[in-house]
Amino acid sequence: MAGESSKPTKNREYDVIIVGGGITGACTARDCALRGLRTLLIEREDLCDGASGRNHGLLHSGARYAVSDPEGARECIKENLILKKIASNCVERTGGLFISLPEDGLEWQANFVQKCHEAGIPAKILDPEKVKREIPVVNQAIIGAVSVPDASVDPFRLTDANALDAIRHGADVLKFAEVEDFVKDGGRVVGVKVRSKDGLAEYRGSQTVLSAGIWAAGLAEKAGVHISMLPSRGALLVFGHRVADVVINRCRKPANADIIVPDDAVSVLGTTSDKVPFDQCDDMRVTPAEVELLLKEGVQLVPCLAQTRILRAYAGVRPLVSEGGDGRSVSRGIVLLDHEQRDGVPGLITITGGKLTTARLMAEMTTDLLCSKLGIKARCRTADVALPGSEKPVRKATGEYYSLAAKGRHGSEGRKMDFTGTGAELVCECEQVTRAEIVYCIKEFGVRNLQDLRRHCRIGMGTCQGNHCVRRAAEILAEELGCPELARQFVDDYLQERWKGMTPVLWGDTLREAEFMRNRYGRKDYEI
C-alpha cells in the first residue's frame, strides 16, 4: 500500500487532500478515487491508529440507537446491510442479542422493539428460556431477549480494504506524515504542510478534508476554524477467547460496559464513556477503576467473564461534536462541516462524529459535497462495488490448515501469499500467522514496525501477547526491510506497547504470562 506506487508524486495537483487515515478517511479516499478525483490521503501514524482501531469492532444494526437517535439507527441498519455485501470478508454475521435482566424490566423492551421496527431494523422478541438453552453462557437470570442483525467487523481490515481500493483507483496514500499547517491563498485553504522523516513537504489540493477524529479540532484551529468537540473516552477489555458467538447487548438505556462482541478469536467488552481533556487524547492508558467497572458490568451480560482470562485493556476517544452534555447523551450523528459556508474558509471541509458502522455513508456525504464544489458529476459507487478481499467468498476449508487464518483475514487477497517453502512456517501461534502472511503484509501495507504489522494480520494479539512470536516476527520484518540491526528495537517497542495494555489486568494467567515475558526480555542482552 505504501509501496512506491502509492507515494505522492512531487508537484502533483490534487483535487482533494484527506487528512486522517482512520476508517472515515480511508472510506472517503476510496469514494473520491472511485469518482475519479485526484486524491491524497495523509495519516500521521499507520492507518487505523486512532479511534478507528480502538473500539468494539461492532457493526451496529442500529438497535442501540433506535430509542435515542432514530436517524442514527436508520443510517446504521442501511450501512449494516451494505457492508455485509461489499465487505463480506471484514464482517462476521454473528447476529446480536439485547437481553433484559430482572432489574431492567420489560418496559424498555416493548418500546425498543417498536422503535427498531420504525427504523427498519428487524428486531425479533425471543423466548428467554430458549435463549438460555441455546447460549448457555448468557446470564441465566434474563427475563427477555431480542435478536437484531448486529455483526462483528474488523476495523483494521475494513480500513485496509478501503485504502487498497483507493490506491487501485489512483489515490495516493502518505503514512507516517503529520500535517503541521495549511497552505493558504488569501483566505482559502489550498494545501497542507506535512512533516515526515523525510522533512517538511507541501501538497496542494483544491479541497482539504479533515477526517482526523478528535484531532480534527486542533487542526481546524490552524485554519482559523473552531469546532466544539467533546473528547469522550471509552475503555474496553479483551478476553482470551470467544465466550459467545453472538453480540450481546443490554436492553436498557445505553450505559457502561453493556456490549460484548466476538471479534476474531477473542471477546471484547466495553465500553466506558468519560469526558477527557484534549491533552489526554494521546494517553490511552486504562485505569484500574475502569477495569473494575467494565468487569462488574460485563458479568451481568455473561457471568463466566468473571473467570475468563483478560488479555489486555485499551481505550479510544470518540470524536463527538458537542455544545455541552455528558458524552453519552450527545448525538453520535454524522457531522459534515462546510467551512466555506460555516466560517468563510473555502477549501476546507470537516467530517466527524458518526460511527465505524456509518463511515461509508460519511464518506459518501463528504464526497458528494466535494463533487459539488469541484463541479464534478459522478455517482457514488461505494455501496455497490465489493472491497478488495471481499469480491468473492473464500471457502477457507479448501486450503491447507496453515493458510486458513490468513485467508480468513484477507479473503480473496490471500491468493497473493506464497505459502511454498518457508512461507507456511507458523510465526504467531495464537493468531496462526504464517511467514507468508507477514511477508505479504509488509509488502502490501508498507509497515514500519511490529505495531503496524499487527493491525494487518493480528500478530501478537492473542493469548501470549507476542511473548513467543515477537522475535521471529522481528527477524522477518528486519530482513524484509533490509535493516537487520533494527530487529531488537522492533521487539522492545512492540513489547512495551503490549505491556501497556497488560498492566491494568495483571493477575492470574496474564500475570504468569507477563512474568514469563519479563524473564525472557527483561534483560538487555536477551537473544534475538
Added chain:
Amino acid sequence: MQDANISKLNFEACQKCSLCNEVCPMMAANPLYPGPKKAGPDQERYRLKDPEFYDYALKYCLGCKRCEVACPSGVQVADLIQKARLEYAPASKHPLRDAMLANTDFVGTLASPFAPIVNEVLPLKPVKAVLDGAFGIDAHRTFPKYSAEKFTTWFARHAKKAQEGFDSHVSYFHGCYANYNYPQLAKDFVKVMNAAGYGVHLLEKERCCGVALVANGFEKQARRQAKVNIASMGKAVSKGEPVLTTSSSCTLMMGREYGEVLGLPTEGYRDSLSLACKWLYEKIESGEVKLKFRKDFRMKLSYHTACHMQRLGWQNYTIELLRMIPGVQLTVLDQNCCGISGTFGFKKEYYPYSQKVGSVLFEDIRTSNPQAVVTECETCKWQIEMSTGIPVLNPISVLAAAVE
C-alpha cells in the same frame, strides 16, 4: 472482582512453554502432526471462532496423554484434542473397519464361538491381504487371538461358587480383552485375589469401557455403555466393594474420561475404582493382606509404563509390588510410548507412524533382554510382542505365577 477473575477455562492457562510438544511421541515421528500445544489450546481458540478451523491432522493424536502429564499449567491438552475430534472430525473413510475395531465386545461376542476358526483364518496371508486392501487394516499387524471359552462363562462354571466362601469381596471389571481374548489374565486375577483372602464378584452388568469407541468417534455409543458401567460400579461400591481392574486404559477411561471427556457423573465410584496392583500394594503396605510367594520363582522382567498408566500416575505401585516378589529381577524401562494407541496402530494409514513411535521402546526392551515384559495395557502387549518377539505379561499374571 479482580481477585475472582482467575480463569477457570483450562486451556487459557497455557503459557506455550512447549513441554507438551517435547514429550509428544507423535510429533517426533510425524511432521504432519501439529503437536499438542497447537492441536490443543492454540487451535481451540480458533475452533471456538469457527469449526472450519478444525485441523484434520488431529487424527494423528495417539491419545497417549503424555502432554497432560507434562503440562506445568494443568491444561488437559489431550482432552481438548479428543473433544475436538468428537465434535468436528469428518466421517471416517473406513467406517466399517473403525466400527469393528472400536466395538471390542460386540466383535468378541461374535468371534468367541468360532475362536478356533477365527484364530486360524486371521493370520492367513490371503485374509490379511483382503483386510489390508479392502478394509484398511495393515497386513503387518498380528491379531490378538480369541478364546473359545469366555472368561465369564468359565467363571460361572468353575469359580463363582467358591467365591462365596470368602468373607470379603472385591468387584472385578475384567474388560473385553480378558473376557474374549485372554481369559487367563482374569483367571490369574481370581487366583491372586483368592490368595489375598478376597472373593471375586463380577459386576451386575459390564460393557466395554468405550476407550476405543471414543478414539474412533463413536461418542453416543460410548456414552450409552458408560452409563451401564457407571450404574454397575455404583452398585458394587454401595455394597462396600472396591471395583478392581487389570487394564490401565479401561481404568483411565472409567475413572477419569467418563467425567472429563463424556461429562458423566463419576462421584459414585471414582474413588473406589483401582487397578488391582495399586489396591494390592496398599493392602500389603497397611498389613491387611499378606501374599506368600514361591521360593523357587525366578524371572527376569522389564516393566513398561503404558501411557495411560503414566497418566494415572500409578506405575510405582506395580513396580514396588513386583519388587516384593523374591526371585524377580526387574528393569524399569524409560517411559516411552509403544505407538499402537489401541486401535490406531491397526489402521493401515497409521501403521508406519505406530512403528516409528515405538522404535525407541523396542530397542530399550531388546537391550534389557528380559524373559518377559510386564505392562498393564493389552494393546501395548500386542505391539511389543509383535515388534520384539518377547512375551508380555500383565503384572497380575506374574503375581499369579509367583504366589504359592
